[in-house]
Amino acid sequence: MSVSEPTLVCSPRARRITLTVRPSGEVRLTYPRFVSRERALAFLEEKRSWVERTVARVKARKSAYPQGSEEEQRAEIERLRRLAKEDLPPRVERLAHQSGLRYTKLTIRAARTKWGSCSSQNSLSLSLFLMQLPEHLRDFVILHELCHTVHHNHSPRFHALLDRLVGGREKELNRELRGFTLR
Numbered sequence: 034m035s036v037s038e039p040t041l042v043c044s045p046r047a048r049r050i051t052l053t054v055r056p057s058g059e060v061r062l063t064y065p066r067f068v069s070r071e072r073a074l075a076f077l078e079e080k081r082s083w084v085e086r087t088v089a090r091v092k093a094r095k096s097a098y099p100q101g102s103e104e105e106q107r108a109e110i111e112r113l114r115r116l117a118k119e120d121l122p123p124r125v126e127r128l129a130h131q132s133g134l135r136y137t138k139l140t141i142r143a144a145r146t147k148w149g150s151c152s153s154q155n156s157l158s159l160s161l162f163l164m165q166l167p168e169h170l171r172d173f174v175i176l177h178e179l180c181h182t183v184h185h186n187h188s189p190r191f192h193a194l195l196d197r198l199v200g201g202r203e204k205e206l207n208r209e210l211r212g213f214t215l216r
Contacts, residue, residue: 129179
């Protein structure tokens with residue numbers, strides 16, 4: 034959907050005007066009842082350059098999710114699942130050993146919204162779609178989750194630990210990872 038034809042949503046729950054660009058490139062303009070449609074469209078016009086840049090950036094992302102027919106997607110997901118089960122457990126074990134961080138369990142899922150997560154019991158869950166990433170980004174995501182075994186948040190201490198483990202490249206690797214999407 035182009036910037037000139039956003040989806041307009043007048044929401045009774047909205048408290049302010051918001052603009053979002055979805056992974057598909059769809060632009061959504063949400064505004065509260067007390068704001069006129071004209072004012073909401075004026076807001077969109079004020080933010081047009083941001084929207085255009087954001088749509089271009091979103092469309093430039095590489096999808097880690099398989100493309101093609103449903104059958105082709107299923108076959109590719111199963112191939113990625115086999116690769117993930119071979120690659121990720123020893124990779125996690127090696128990185129945990131090198132970093133001195135401990136986890137209790139590893140699960141590999143077909144998660145489409147997160148690359149990984151860490152539970153309060155230090156159990157890691159990784160998306161099999163990590164296999165679509167370059168190896169150094171796979172390692173970065175794993176180290177990110179391992180750091181959550183020490184800091185179960187995204188505090189400055191968490192980021193300091195992760196930055197130290199990736200040789201001062203956390204921001205750079207985060208930027209690179211944002212070039213990929215799960216959808």
